[in-house]
Amino acid sequence: MKMVEIISTELIMTNLLINKALQESIADYFKEDDLSRNLNYIQSLPSDEVQCRLKIKDDMILCGLPYFVESFNYLGANLKYEDFKKYEGRQYQKDEMAEIHFTLPFSIALTGERIALNLIQRASSIATYTNKFAVMAKGSGVKILDTRKTLPGYRALEKYAVVTGGGNNHRFGQSDMWMVKDNHKSFFGGVKEAIDFFKSKNSFYTPIEVEIHDLSELKLALNEGVKHIMLDNFSPDEIREAVKEKPSDVTFEVSGGVRLNTLENYLIEGVDAISIGALTYDAPAVDLSLKYSRG
Known part of the structure; x- marks a missing residue:
C-alpha cells in the first residue's frame, strides 16, 4: 500500500473513532434543543454554504475541538477533525485575534452553533485554568x-x-x-x-x-x-x-x-x-x- 493510502486510511479511522466515541453524548446534547418540535422551521433553513470563523477572543488554551467538530457532523456536516487537530491544546493570546476558518451549510452552522460553542468554551475554560496550576x-x-x-x-x-x-x-x-x-x-x-x-x-x-x-x-x-x-x-x-x-x-x-x-x-x-x-x-x-x- 502506498504511503498516501496509509495516511488516508489513518485519517478516516481517526475521524470514525472520534465520531463513535462522542456520538451518544452529542445526541443527548441536541435532545435539549428538541429539533423535532418545529419541522417547518428546520425545513425552511437555507442550505447555502457559509464561510465560518471561530474567533478566539481571550488568553486561553483552546480545547474541545473534537466535540466542536462532531456537533456539526451530527447534523450532517462532513468536517474532518484532522483539519482542526493542529489547533487543539494550543495556547492563544487575546491580542492575536486568532480565527479558525471552515465551511458549512448555513442550516447546519445555525442549528449546531450554540451546542458546539458551549462545549468548546467549557473545555477551553477548564484547560486554561488547569494549565495555571x-x-x-x-x-x-x-x-x-x-x-x-x-x-x-x-x-x-x-x-x-x-x-x-x-x-x-x-x-x-x-x-x-x-x-x-x-x-x-x-x-x-x-x-x-x-x-x-x-x-x-x-x-x-x-x-x-x-x-x-x-x-x-x-x-x-x-x-x-x-x-x-x-x-x-x-x-x-x-x-x-x-x-x-x-x-x-x-x-x-x-x-x-x-x-x-x-x-x-x-x-x-x-x-x-x-x-x-x-x-x-x-x-x-x-x-x-x-x-x-x-x-
Missing part, C-alpha cells in the same frame, strides 16, 4: 489531579480538558478505585472496618485509597497495607509531619480547599499529587464566538 507545579514532582466534582453529563468533556491543560485524571467513576471516605468510616465503625468492607469486594485489581484526617488514622491505614493515602484538609505543617511516616511504596495525595493562590504552600516534598475540585467546578469562562458570512 500545572505550570506552577512544574518541577515540584507533584501531579495536579481533577476530582469527580464534574457537571453531570459532562464528565468526559471536563476530564479531557484537564488533561489537555496539563493536569491528570483521578477516578472517572466510583469503582475505578475504592475510596474510603468519612461516611464509610462513620457507617462501618472506623478506618479498619471500612477498609475491610472494600477488601470484601474481592476486586483483585481495584486499589483502595483512604481519606484520612489525622496522624492516628494515617497509622491505621498504613497498618492495613493501604498503598494510596489522601491527606484531607491537612495544613502544610501537618503534611510535613505526615510525609515523615510515608513508606517508599505508598502514594500521598493532598486534597481539600487548595486554590491557585495557595497551591505553592502545598508543593511539599513527599506529596505525589494534589486533587483540586475547583479545576472543573470553578474555572473562569473564556470567550469564543462563531461568525459566518455568505461566500
Whole structure:
C-alpha cells in the first residue's frame, strides 16, 4: 500500500473513532434543543454554504475541538477533525485575534452553533485554568489531579480538558478505585472496618485509597497495607509531619480547599499529587464566538 493510502486510511479511522466515541453524548446534547418540535422551521433553513470563523477572543488554551467538530457532523456536516487537530491544546493570546476558518451549510452552522460553542468554551475554560496550576507545579514532582466534582453529563468533556491543560485524571467513576471516605468510616465503625468492607469486594485489581484526617488514622491505614493515602484538609505543617511516616511504596495525595493562590504552600516534598475540585467546578469562562458570512 502506498504511503498516501496509509495516511488516508489513518485519517478516516481517526475521524470514525472520534465520531463513535462522542456520538451518544452529542445526541443527548441536541435532545435539549428538541429539533423535532418545529419541522417547518428546520425545513425552511437555507442550505447555502457559509464561510465560518471561530474567533478566539481571550488568553486561553483552546480545547474541545473534537466535540466542536462532531456537533456539526451530527447534523450532517462532513468536517474532518484532522483539519482542526493542529489547533487543539494550543495556547492563544487575546491580542492575536486568532480565527479558525471552515465551511458549512448555513442550516447546519445555525442549528449546531450554540451546542458546539458551549462545549468548546467549557473545555477551553477548564484547560486554561488547569494549565495555571500545572505550570506552577512544574518541577515540584507533584501531579495536579481533577476530582469527580464534574457537571453531570459532562464528565468526559471536563476530564479531557484537564488533561489537555496539563493536569491528570483521578477516578472517572466510583469503582475505578475504592475510596474510603468519612461516611464509610462513620457507617462501618472506623478506618479498619471500612477498609475491610472494600477488601470484601474481592476486586483483585481495584486499589483502595483512604481519606484520612489525622496522624492516628494515617497509622491505621498504613497498618492495613493501604498503598494510596489522601491527606484531607491537612495544613502544610501537618503534611510535613505526615510525609515523615510515608513508606517508599505508598502514594500521598493532598486534597481539600487548595486554590491557585495557595497551591505553592502545598508543593511539599513527599506529596505525589494534589486533587483540586475547583479545576472543573470553578474555572473562569473564556470567550469564543462563531461568525459566518455568505461566500
